[in-house]
Amino acid sequence: MHCPFCRNTDTKVSDSRATEDGSAIRRRRVCPVCERKFTTVEQLVLTVVKRSGVVESFNRDKVIMGVSKACKGRPVTAAQLAALAQRVEESLRASGQAEIPAEQIGVAILGPLEELDSVAYLRFASVYKNYDSVDDFQREIDLLRLSAAEKDLSRAAAVVGPVSAQQPLIS
Secondary structure, three states: OOOOOOOOOOOEEEEEEEOOOOOOEEEEEEOOOOOOEEEEEEOOOOEEEOOOOOEEEOOHHHHHHHHHHHOOOOOOOHHHHHHHHHHHHHHHHHOOOOEEEHHHHHHHHHHHHHHHOHHHHHHHHHHHOOOOOHHHHHHHHHHHHHHHHHHHHHHHHHHHOOOOOOOOOOO
């Protein structure tokens, strides 16, 4: 790394920290020649490969805009949308891929959106999955109901705790 003040090519890292959202690393550097300090930010650049083959930088705001359309009229705050977009970006970064197919972004949105608001999820999924009929909606609603029932069972099991084979259920 070149010193921005004296152009020395040998600088030393004095401190490294992840940013609050974990998407980048801030490094505090010191130049041994001029002894001035400066900060650098390192970040993996995510690129999106669209269906047409066009490549562009990942834009968290596009995720927010797309999801906010599905959330219109729903009790979802801007902060919740920002958190969802951050979760999506983090999951994409965790994949280790520098180039992300656009379809993978839609898949990464579905899980967090289902947790946030099931109606918004259904709206988003209908566009993303290209629903053609009422049957497509009904299938997705059935899956949502099944998922909700499984979550309820998991929560109930966690509250009750494990049942021992030696303990009678009824005394």
